[in-house]
Amino acid sequence: MKKILFTFLSVLLLTACTTETVSDAKLEKNQPHIYPDYLGVTIPVNIAPPNFGMANETVLLVDAVVTDSKGNSIHSQGEESVDFDIDDWHELLAQNTGDSISVTVSAKYEDGWHTYSPFSIYVSSDSIDYGICYRLIEPGYEVWSKMGIYERDLSSFEERALIENTQFEGCVNCHSFNRGNPADMSLHIRGPHGATLLRQNNGPMAAYDTKTDQTLGLCVYPYWHPSGKYVAYSTNSTQQLFHAADSNRVEVFDEASDLQVYDVNKNELILSPLLKQEPVYETYPVFSADGRSLYFCAARALSEGSHSLDSIRYNLCRIDFNPETGEFGNRIDTIINAEAQNKSVSFPRPSYDGRFLCYTLSDYGQFSIWHHEADLYLLDLATGESRPMVGANSKDTESFHNWSTNSRWMVFSSRRDDGLFTRPYFCHVDAKGNVSKAFMLPQRNPRRFYRDRFLSFNVPDFIIAPTNFDGHEASGLINDEYRKKIGVRK
Amino acid sequence: MKNIHYIYTLIFGVAVILFFGMAYPHHLHYQEQFQLFLFDCNYAWDIVKLPGGVADLLGRFCTQFFLYAWVGAFIIGLLLSVIQLLTLRLVNWGRFYGLSYLPSCLLWLFLLDENALLGGVWAVLITLLASWGFDKMSGRIRNILLVVAIPVLYWIVGPVCIVFFLLQALRLKAQKWYYSVFVLLAIMLVILAYYIPVPASSLWFGIHYHRYPTQFPTLLWVAALSVFVLALLLNLPKLSSLTSTPSSLTSNLSSLISFAVVTACMGCFVWNNANFKAEKIMGYDFMARHQQWNRIIETINKEKPNNQIGVTVQNLALGMRGMLANHGGEYSQNGIAGLLPDVDRDATSPLPTAEAFYLLGMINVAQRTVFEAQEAILDFQKSARCYKRLAQTNLINGDYEVARKYLFALQKTLFYSDWANETLRLLGNEKAIAEHPEYGHLRKCAYNEDFYFSDHVTPEMLESLYYKNRENRLAYEYLIAYYMLTGDRERYAKFIQTIKK
Numbered sequence: 006m007k008k009i010l011f012t013f014l015s016v017l018l019l020t021a022c023t024t025e026t027v028s029d030a031k032l033e034k035n036q037p038h039i040y041p042d043y044l045g046v047t048i049p050v051n052i053a054p055p056n057f058g059m060a061n062e063t064v065l066l067v068d069a070v071v072t073d074s075k076g077n078s079i080h081s082q083g084e085e086s087v088d089f090d091i092d093d094w095h096e097l098l099a100q101n102t103g104d105s106i107s108v109t110v111s112a113k114y115e116d117g118w119h120t121y122s123p124f125s126i127y128v129s130s131d132s133i134d135y136g137i138c139y140r141l142i143e144p145g146y147e148v149w150s151k152m153g154i155y156e157r158d159l160s161s162f163e164e165r166a167l168i169e170n171t172q173f174e175g176c177v178n179c180h181s182f183n184r185g186n187p188a189d190m191s192l193h194i195r196g197p198h199g200a201t202l203l204r205q206n207n208g209p210m211a212a213y214d215t216k217t218d219q220t221l222g223l224c225v226y227p228y229w230h231p232s233g234k235y236v237a238y239s240t241n242s243t244q245q246l247f248h249a250a251d252s253n254r255v256e257v258f259d260e261a262s263d264l265q266v267y268d269v270n271k272n273e274l275i276l277s278p279l280l281k282q283e284p285v286y287e288t289y290p291v292f293s294a295d296g297r298s299l300y301f302c303a304a305r306a307l308s309e310g311s312h313s314l315d316s317i318r319y320n321l322c323r324i325d326f327n328p329e330t331g332e333f334g335n336r337i338d339t340i341i342n343a344e345a346q347n348k349s350v351s352f353p354r355p356s357y358d359g360r361f362l363c364y365t366l367s368d369y370g371q372f373s374i375w376h377h378e379a380d381l382y383l384l385d386l387a388t389g390e391s392r393p394m395v396g397a398n399s400k401d402t403e404s405f406h407n408w409s410t411n412s413r414w415m416v417f418s419s420r421r422d423d424g425l426f427t428r429p430y431f432c433h434v435d436a437k438g439n440v441s442k443a444f445m446l447p448q449r450n451p452r453r454f455y456r457d458r459f460l461s462f463n464v465p466d467f468i469i470a471p472t473n474f475d476g477h478e479a480s481g482l483i484n485d486e487y488r489k490k491i492g493v494r495k
Numbered sequence: 496m497k498n499i500h501y502i503y504t505l506i507f508g509v510a511v512i513l514f515f516g517m518a519y520p521h522h523l524h525y526q527e528q529f530q531l532f533l534f535d536c537n538y539a540w541d542i543v544k545l546p547g548g549v550a551d552l553l554g555r556f557c558t559q560f561f562l563y564a565w566v567g568a569f570i571i572g573l574l575l576s577v578i579q580l581l582t583l584r585l586v587n588w589g590r591f592y593g594l595s596y597l598p599s600c601l602l603w604l605f606l607l608d609e610n611a612l613l614g615g616v617w618a619v620l621i622t623l624l625a626s627w628g629f630d631k632m633s634g635r636i637r638n639i640l641l642v643v644a645i646p647v648l649y650w651i652v653g654p655v656c657i658v659f660f661l662l663q664a665l666r667l668k669a670q671k672w673y674y675s676v677f678v679l680l681a682i683m684l685v686i687l688a689y690y691i692p693v694p695a696s697s698l699w700f701g702i703h704y705h706r707y708p709t710q711f712p713t714l715l716w717v718a719a720l721s722v723f724v725l726a727l728l729l730n731l732p733k734l735s736s737l738t739s740t741p742s743s744l745t746s747n748l749s750s751l752i753s754f755a756v757v758t759a760c761m762g763c764f765v766w767n768n769a770n771f772k773a774e775k776i777m778g779y780d781f782m783a784r785h786q787q788w789n790r791i792i793e794t795i796n797k798e799k800p801n802n803q804i805g806v807t808v809q810n811l812a813l814g815m816r817g818m819l820a821n822h823g824g825e826y827s828q829n830g831i832a833g834l835l836p837d838v839d840r841d842a843t844s845p846l847p848t849a850e851a852f853y854l855l856g857m858i859n860v861a862q863r864t865v866f867e868a869q870e871a872i873l874d875f876q877k878s879a880r881c882y883k884r885l886a887q888t889n890l891i892n893g894d895y896e897v898a899r900k901y902l903f904a905l906q907k908t909l910f911y912s913d914w915a916n917e918t919l920r921l922l923g924n925e926k927a928i929a930e931h932p933e934y935g936h937l938r939k940c941a942y943n944e945d946f947y948f949s950d951h952v953t954p955e956m957l958e959s960l961y962y963k964n965r966e967n968r969l970a971y972e973y974l975i976a977y978y979m980l981t982g983d984r985e986r987y988a989k990f991i992q993t994i995k996k
Contacts, residue, residue: 148840148867151875153692169692171875246949249859250942275903312947423896456903457537459877477689479989484694 024082027068027111030118037110037121041451044124047433047441049133049414050098051160054089055126056081057140057449059112062452066113073101086450098204103130121379127441129201130332131413133159134185135470137446138167138431140178144425146255147245148406149176152460154192156472162449167472172480173198180464181236183229184357185410187472191227191236197485199223202340205233210479214488217274221263228291231357232328235275236267237290237299246312252258252424256314257372262286264301268331273492277333279324286317288371289352292326294359299326299333299340300340302350302371304437315369318344321362321384331494341384341391351379352405356412361438362386363394363415365404373429374404374418380415396440407466416465419443427461498721499747500583502590503754508576510762511603512568512737517770519778520564525609527561528784529706529842531877532908533862545691547653550621552705559879571606581623585630585662590746591960593753600761601718604801607769608705608714609777610873615704615715616650641673645680648649652702654684655715661723665730667784697766706874708941775800779808780843783850784880788812800908804847806833810976811851817968820975831980834973835952838864840849842871846880853884855969856940856980860948862888877904886918891937895922932993940967954986956976962993 013193036044038060050053059067069087071094072078079097081087097106111118136159142152153169156179165431170176175196183189188207194200200212201224215224215238224238241262247255263281265274280287290301290378302319321341325334342367343350351371355362362384365373373379381394381403397403399421406417416428422445433441446462448454515523532538532555542552545787557574561567576599583595585797602619605611625648641663648656660676667673682924690693693702779800782791791812802807806829813819813826827833835852838845845868852861862885869881882901889898899922905915921934929935942959954977960970978987 120511143865143866143870145870146863148870150872166692172692172694246947247859247863249857249944249946249948251945252861254859256947294881314947423900424894426900427895456900457535459900459904476692480692480694 014316022145024068024080024121025066025113027113027118030111030120030433031116033121035122036124037315039110039113040300041447043108043126043444044260045442046097046444048126048127048444049129049131049433050102051095051132051334052098053159053161053447054091054094054307055444056084056086056088056449056451057277058083058452059451061112064112064114068111068113068118069097069107070109071097072109073097073106074104075100083450085452086406088449093148095160098128101128102126120449129413131433133414134411134467135159135430137416137465137474138180138182138187138358138468139429139465140180141458141460142176142463143367143459144461145429154180154391154474156468156474158471159446162447165471166476167474168192168476168479170290172476173483175483178464179225180466181227181470182466182468183233185467185469186229187468187470187474189229189233190472190474191229192479193223193225194483197295200488202479202482203236203269207473208376210475210482212482212485212487215256215267215274217476217491217493219493220265220274221261221277224265224428226289228267230292230298230328234269234328235292235331236269236290236422237301238267239288239290239301241288246314252377253375255372255375256370258314258317258370259286261306263286264290264299266280266290266299266326266331267331267491268494270317271492271494272489273494275331275333275494276361277324279333279335279337286319286371287322289317291353291355293323293355294357296328297326299324300353300362302353303337304344304349304371308412313431317348317370318347319351320344321350321364324424340389341492348490351372353408354408356408356434357410358412359456360386360436361434363406363408365406366393374402374420376404377402377420377424379404381415383434383440385438392438394434394440397430397443402427403430405464409467410469414427414467416467417443418462420467422455425461426455426459428455429462430466499750503592503750504576504579507579507599507758507808508572511530511575512565512572514603514765515568515571515606516565516769519607519774520568521774521781522607522609522770523561523564523567525777525843526558526613527567528846528880529872529876529878530555530558531879531882531904531908532559532637533904534909535907537606538907541914544651545693545702546650546687546698547655547702547704549600549651550618550653551612551614553664554612554703557617559909564671571603571613571616574620575602578602578616578620579622581620581627582629582722582725585623585728586722588729588753589748592750592754593755596754596757597725597762598718598721600758600765601714601721602762603765604768605712605714605718607765609770609773610706610710611712611715612706615655615701615712618701618704619715619719620877622648622655622659622719625656626659629659629663630666634796642678643678643691643694645676645685649683652684653704655701655719657706658719658723661720662726664965665723665726666917678769703874704871705933708874723849723891734787759853769970772802776802776804783808783811783847786815788815792818793818795826801827801963803829803833803836804844807851808848810834810973811847814851814914814969814972814976815854817917817972818973820979823976824979828980831952831977834854834976834980837950837952838867840867842868842878842923849884849928851973853888853937854943855957856937856964857952858888858937858965859957860952860956862892879905883914884913886915890918890921891934891941898922940970954983955980958990965994 039057040060043055046322068082070080079093081089105127107123109123111120138156138416147153154167157164175198179193181191185347192202192203201215204210221240225241226239228237242260264287300323303322304317320339323338348366349369350367351373353364366382367373367376379402383394384391402420404418419430429446430443434441542548557570579599580840582598588594632898684698845864847863849864865881869878886898886901902915902919905911957974
């Protein structure tokens with residue numbers, strides 16, 4: 006009996022492990038149409054295997070052989086998707102840094118195998134950071150269901166929850182790290198247990214009430230100063246309206262907004278009359294790479310009661326900031342006058358080497374994720390020239406983005422997949438500002454993964470190491486009533 | 496008369512089935528619409544990876560059948576009957592046989608709450624089943640398995656498993672070493688609290704026995720602990736002598752009496768605690784969901800609705816049958832709040848209004864309302880009803896890839912997969928959509944001039960619908976009703992002038 010069982014199990018295992026040999030394949034002149042599209046992309050040497058399937062779902066089997074110029078190769082075959090061995094993949098990439106690898110795809114249909122013209126993938130010598138951190142949330146309106154903040158190791162497929170709203174009543178948003186270093190972290194909680202969680206230098210976390218009697222409301226969009234001593238925040242009075250007949254579903258807009266910088270060591274907000282002007286909406290503050298400027302978006306405020314949302318156009322502005330004294334300059338410069346082009350700037354993000362500034366350009370407003378026309382643009386800070394990031398953009402929305410710590414990679418959110426659910430994409434930006442074709446965050450079985458996940462990847466940001474975020478401790482702080490108050494510098 | 500007890504159980508089971516099938520069917524429909532059971536490994540894993548997950552999964556599996564109330568009623572009847580039989584096996588009170596119905600009756604009471612989840616009932620059932628299985632064991636193996644059962648049973652059924660360990664304590668006559676089982680269980684929970692992303696209290700009281708995450712499922716716990724209490728009392732020497740039965744005739748008679756007394760008392764208690772007002776409201780929502788307009792009109796002709804959902808559904812049915820403009824005044828009204836009420840941030844009340852939005856051609860408004868309602872489901876489940884409507888609104892809007900995503904999910908369901916397959920064939924097929932009696936009509940009715948909307952429907956929104964498509968009879972009906980209910984004669988006169996032109 007045991008022998009029969011053993012034989013049966015062995016046969017079962019062997020059957021499961023067998024791959025079909027690609028034989029009598031019809032040679033196709035064109036390159037394969039695969040999902041996700043990895044044709045001709047540039048990838049970092051430490052990225053997880055970009056598994057893919059055929060875009061045509063009638064395929065019975067998909068087979069891929071990846072070869073390099075040195076004669077090395079790896080192979081994978083699957084029904085829905087190829088699934089390369091992670092170790093073999095990383096070994097192959099390590100041997101081909103600064104070179105291209107070639108991928109030959111064959112697909113089996115009802116009429117047999119078809120082998121497509123090979124495509125190449127360029128392996129950049131610029132590595133990418135350890136991982137990314139993002140919020141997962143349904144792309145909805147005002148009510149939220151389950152959501153959380155997650156981190157993902159980019160060299161594998163491992164995803165880990167930092168905190169989920171199953172641990173408390175409320176929502177989480179606006180996570181921020183200092184140049185990808187999770188030792189400095191800011192995280193907002195909204196709802197009945199609202200708070201801002203702050204961690205500095207990997208020290209203990211604390212829960213803050215960031216509303217003061219001199220500011221508009223709670224701290225909102227954060228950005229760390231490179232020194233780790235300050236965090237720039239906006240404070241926004243945000244509303245939503247919904248389109249009755251438009252491809253864009255929602256307008257998220259500010260009825261008022263100001264900027265402020267939080268001095269972490271002194272536990273006080275630094276305000277400037279220039280950054281809290283009533284007729285101006287100021288938002289999305291970010292520090293320059295040297296920490297001596299504060300970039301932000303500013304628009305002329307609507308008159309009270311007006312809903313001409315399509316007339317709110319944000320320019321990219323800048324003000325000096327002295328990190329030694331924590332004082333602002335006395336003048337605001339307009340860096341990009343988007344209003345003059347009937348456009349609007351959102352999410353400015355300077356590269357950490359100080360060379361470029363990436364921003365999102367849409368027709369109006371500042372919440373560009375709900376604007377199908379939104380695209381990414383790159384501002385050369387040396388020349389002041391600005392141009393669209395053609396390789397990264399698509400016909401659909403490109404919105405939030407962040408730089409890797411070596412300033413050579415960008416992660417950005419895009420809705421190109423289906424027009425609604427945001428996915429993280431990556432592109433390479435070289436020293437001259439050339440932007441490579443973007444590629445989607447790899448998954449073990451991408452079609453199944455992205456089809457089954459009804460959540461948007463929100464605010465993707467690089468992290469240089471695992472966050473070591475203690476969700477248990479954080480939820481304890483959130484559920485506790487105590488909130489540390491913050492002051493305002495006089 | 497050896498199997499007389501099975502006849503009593505059968506009578507009890509039939510009573511439960513009749514209750515849920517005839518008196519409480521819409522509570523079952525309500526339960527079904529707030530979940531999306533998928534035949535998918537990832538879905539199953541996400542449930543079973545939490546303590547109590549297996550019971551939860553079984554509960555959700557059964558709940559999908561609640562789409563058909565009688566099938567749901569049969570499932571509940573069967574589960575409660577099995578629990579009664581297990582109670583009898585574990586705790587036989589002899590002449591007080593009727594007490595074996597106590598846990599089942601308490602669970603019946605528990606299930607009167609539309610937010611009580613069937614996973615809790617499964618948790619009790621599995622706990623009793625495990626206890627019964629262990630009773631048949633003895634010796635060292637039993638003791639070893641008892642220790643193994645601490646994490647395993649906890650993982651399968653959640654904290655209700657404490658009843659199992661309490662029952663085993665009685666069997667072991669409270670041997671001192673056995674108390675360490677409870678210490679181990681407590682240590683395990685303290686450790687788990689660190690790793691499982693739920694509030695620590697949920698680990699002690701149950702993660703998914705009730706839809707409200709913060710609500711302690713009192714009745715479920717009382718039902719589960721009642722088995723232990725019955726067993727504990729039976730162990731008292733004085734009481735145990737009371738349960739002895741001198742003759743089979745007396746035994747049968749006393750069984751019948753105790754059965755009749757317990758079930759009659761509990762039956763009255765169940766009936767008095769049933770929320771028939773909610774049942775009526777859920778009934779209106781059910782009829783609107785399934786577009787049973789004639790049935791709604793028959794219902795309101797018998798009894799005028801006295802709640803907002805009832806009035807909303809009443810007006811929708813009258814509108815769909817072309818009676819709202821002329822006969823709306825003959826029925827109960829609640830001002831414009833009974834016509835198209837402002838959308839609240841809950842999962843229940845917006846759904847009937849969303850039916851009206853959808854049928855009027857306010858596709859984006861319907862889409863937003865349904866989406867928000869689904870997001871508001873308290874236990875973070877998704878809804879097959881909402882997925883279906885979201886697929887439809889996206890299809891009408893031409894957002895085929897988004898519609899496809901919802902339809903692919905519905906393909907993994909038992910009762911919606913055929914519909915999903917049919918609808919998938921429509922995607923991208925403009926001609927087929929234009930010719931479709933529902934989608935083609937709604938595309939013609941939908942707005943093509945954009946404006947902003949929020950939570951409140953204005954007369955301009957209805958006028959715009961009607962001016963866009965004069966064949967949109969429902970918009971006309973609602974518009975006239977709107978003028979009537981607001982008494983806005985000026986606007987009405989202007990509207991009449993405009994349509995005459």
